Amino acid sequence: MPWIYLVLIAVVLIVGIGVILLNRRRSAPPSVPPAAPTASIDHPPPGAPGATTEPGSATTAVIESVPMPGTAVEDFVVVEEPVEIEVVEVVEVVEIVEVVEPEVVERPTFRSRMAKARSVLTGAFLGVRGRAGITAETWDDLEEALLRADVGIRVTDALLDPLRERVKAKEITTPDELLAALQAEMTSRLDGADRDLHFEPATAEASGPNVWLFVGVNGVGKTTTIGKVGALQRDEGRSVLMAAGDTFRAAAAEQLGTWAERSGAEMVRGNEGGDPSAVIFDAIERATARSYDLVLADTAGRLHTKTNLMDELRKVRRVAAKGAGRVTEVLLVIDATTGQNGLTQAREFGDATEVTGVVLTKLDGSAKGGIVFAIETELGLPVKLVGLGESIEDLVAFDPRQFVDALFSDN
Numbered sequence: 001m002p003w004i005y006l007v008l009i010a011v012v013l014i015v016g017i018g019v020i021l022l023n024r025r026r027s028a029p030p031s032v033p034p035a036a037p038t039a040s041i042d043h044p045p046p047g048a049p050g051a052t053t054e055p056g057s058a059t060t061a062v063i064e065s066v067p068m069p070g071t072a073v074e075d076f077v078v079v080e081e082p083v084e085i086e087v088v089e090v091v092e093v094v095e096i097v098e099v100v101e102p103e104v105v106e107r108p109t110f111r112s113r114m115a116k117a118r119s120v121l122t123g124a125f126l127g128v129r130g131r132a133g134i135t136a137e138t139w140d141d142l143e144e145a146l147l148r149a150d151v152g153i154r155v156t157d158a159l160l161d162p163l164r165e166r167v168k169a170k171e172i173t174t175p176d177e178l179l180a181a182l183q184a185e186m187t188s189r190l191d192g193a194d195r196d197l198h199f200e201p202a203t204a205e206a207s208g209p210n211v212w213l214f215v216g217v218n219g220v221g222k223t224t225t226i227g228k229v230g231a232l233q234r235d236e237g238r239s240v241l242m243a244a245g246d247t248f249r250a251a252a253a254e255q256l257g258t259w260a261e262r263s264g265a266e267m268v269r270g271n272e273g274g275d276p277s278a279v280i281f282d283a284i285e286r287a288t289a290r291s292y293d294l295v296l297a298d299t300a301g302r303l304h305t306k307t308n309l310m311d312e313l314r315k316v317r318r319v320a321a322k323g324a325g326r327v328t329e330v331l332l333v334i335d336a337t338t339g340q341n342g343l344t345q346a347r348e349f350g351d352a353t354e355v356t357g358v359v360l361t362k363l364d365g366s367a368k369g370g371i372v373f374a375i376e377t378e379l380g381l382p383v384k385l386v387g388l389g390e391s392i393e394d395l396v397a398f399d400p401r402q403f404v405d406a407l408f409s410d411n
Helices: 002-027 115-129 136-148 153-168 175-190 222-235 252-263 276-289 307-321 340-353 371-379 400-408
Strands: 038-040 059-064 078-083 210-215 240-244 266-269 294-298 326-335 357-361 383-387 395-397
Touching: 115 136, 115 175, 115 400, 136 153, 136 175, 153 175, 153 371, 175 371, 175 400, 210 222, 210 307, 210 340, 222 240, 222 252, 222 294, 222 326, 222 357, 222 383, 222 395, 240 252, 240 276, 252 266, 266 276, 276 294, 276 307, 307 326, 307 340, 326 340, 340 371, 357 371, 371 383
Parallel strands: 210 294, 210 326, 240 266, 240 294, 326 357, 357 383
Antiparallel strands: 038 059, 059 078, 383 395
16 A cells, blocks of 8 residues: 555655754744834033023934844934923022011191191181171180180280281281281291200210109199100110109009000009109119119109199109209190190299190190190290190190191181
8 A cells, every 4th residue: 555655754754844943943043122222312411511401492312223233234224303302490489578567657637636726716717707807806806716725815915916016007908818927926936945855865974864754733644644755765766764753643653554564664663652752763773773764753743732742843853863863854744625724733843843844635635725825935835745645656746837737727
């Protein structure tokens, strides 16, 4: 059976060829995956000299494929491909600090706070302007208005008599000219006074504190005025010590202590009913030892007609002037609503304590603002401070021109 032999030969040939192919496949080198391309940047990298670093700019790079071992150089391809390199913008962080403007304290104006005093004169001025000329009724209206404002008889005559002469001489012919002349005359009578609060800086010869004495009857706002003056002086950078020398009035020391705490000042007090001079002496000694700039001394009030009070104030004045302290101000505090009674107080206290100036309180609530003219004209005492309200900022320096303008203003 010859065909069987042919089949066997074919099987042997097929198996042999398969073995040969299998052996050749096993002996072949393993396939190597293509190498990852490496980038060669033909432009300077970001940050290098000449590199483009603007936000959003791109840098072009040349990408070269690396030839496989055994591959001819001419067989690989150079591919030039743009690569976008993002440049991150660097933002400078700036801390924003909110600047808080210092609070500006708005001082009251004479015009806004003197409605009551102005109302006394307004009716008279309207009557004067309502007439065709200057008549006898004109002088009657002006005289009555000035007296009602507590200018006083002497000052009223001193103001109107020169104006009568000018009208007779035909220098003044109309009601408006008369009122303008009266306003100028009132202003001129208040000009020229020394209204400064005197403070003497320390020197080698006098290194002790300045002493400001406050005098006045009970109820005029003396202790409150000391507290407000202390706060104002502290705002000016001066160190302040308060002396509670009103040892006879109940709660006077407690009231002054409240103001001392509010304004950042120190306070010296004594026993109730004790010697006011001793309290003030101790205060001056402590202020000297601790280099305080200013001592604000409260004193006993009671009635100005009490002889023992005046004797006591004289003693206080003598004691305060001794030692290291220097008395540079003696301020008489007067309630503007008392009118002519304040003039009497000014005389009594002035004789006992050598008053250097007047603080006129409650001027905003008084129709008797004319007392300013009586005090300055008859006694020669300058009004240095006036109270136009209850707050600290309502105690202001007296300005004669603004004061008179407020009396003549229409609103």
